[in-house]
Amino acid sequence: MKKLLLGTVALAALASPAFAADIPARTYTKAPPPVTAPALVYNWTGFYIGGHVGGGFTDGTNLMGSDARFLGGVQGGFDYQFAPNWVVGAEAQYSWLTGGSNNGTLFPGGTLVTGNTDQLGSVTGRFGYTWGPALLYAKGGYAWRDATNINATVGGVPTAFTTDGNHKDGYTVGAGLEYMFAPNWSAKAEYQYYNFGKTTFTAGPPDIVGTSFRNDEHTVKVGINYRFGWGGPTGSRY
Template identity: 70%
Template sequence: MKRFFLSAVALSALAVPAFAADMPARTYTKAPAFTAPQVVYNWTGFYIGGHLGGAFAGNNSLEGNNARFLGGVQGGFDYQFAPNWVMGVEAQYSWMDRNTTNFGFPGATVVSSTGANQLGSVTGRLGYTWGPALLYAKGGYAWRDGNGLGVNVAGVPAGFTTSGNTKGGYTVGAGLEYMFAPSWSAKAEYQYYNFGNTTFTGGPAPVVGSRFNSDEHTVKLGVNYRFGWGGPVAGKY
């Protein structure tokens, strides 16, 4: 029995190196390179913000085309889909400096126009986003506080009537918005407001029948806060 046990041990010692020699060589596998997570921007959510800029009435407007300072607030909701498109709704309110312009008519009649000092709008908007940038167009309903017309003849105020001097109208615009930090975005925007035409239907003879357009061109720079829904929200590896 002892001889049998020693023979088995010796045979095993000889067999192990031979078996190891027959095994294939171990393949070296290189560890995958580290890839930084890709930031994904999400525009879906509510936001509020403020803006500053300037307003310029059209050449055929009672307010003239002098620039006026503008500032205000905005708020809205955006929804991102498909996956680079963004649609939403926005309400905006702006204050402006008043602007008085005098127009001379034959017979020494002067029309004094004190411009509207408040503008508002409720618009839909549609945009295309790539990374942190959003290019968009907007359009909808516009409102103003009136344009404060006055007619003077030789320095004496005179009565008059008008048609089409409305407070409601439409607005269209476009802009570029950029997320510069989580939940924060900045924008540059052009917006046009149109309130139709104003026609003098009564008053001193030189002004009756005169017709003017009521509109505003605005340029705004603004900042929005997105309540934690904007900015990088996930990573792809």
């Protein structure tokens, strides 16, 4: 019995290496890469419309003085993104201004002259650089305003006068920062300067004849735009 048991153990020891050689080697399987969310792609190409609010003021060299006035308005335009972080476009903008506290200009002879511009418009080109959801841009082009309501009084009594024109047409330049905060929506902050030349009194009370005043406006606005993006070269917003 003892001899049989020893023989069985010896036979099993001899068979084990051969049996192990017949078992296929275990293959190594690489773990799958982690699943990540797709990167956001911001695209500025397309039309947009929106509105804005802000303030208008002058530098004290025209009839409005330097008092700030509230403004509000609308804008619309088109942008095209290329190369791939540059944006070019065009925009039309229209603003209404409140009258503010205009005390006018009192001349040495006692003539008081007041004036007011309550509408501003512009058609400009835009050129900017974008990174992610932000767009930094400059703008410039044609500007328009309603005819300035100029009044002259002597001792509180209205008096007649003439000027060399109403200077309704001019130019504008500005700059701003726009930010996409949601699909199809962007917000902006913008400074814009309007220049309509100088107005000169050609007839009227002697103390005002030959004098001139500037026709300019500085504006600061914040606004919001809805964008009708259509894809374009950089893909969709999300």
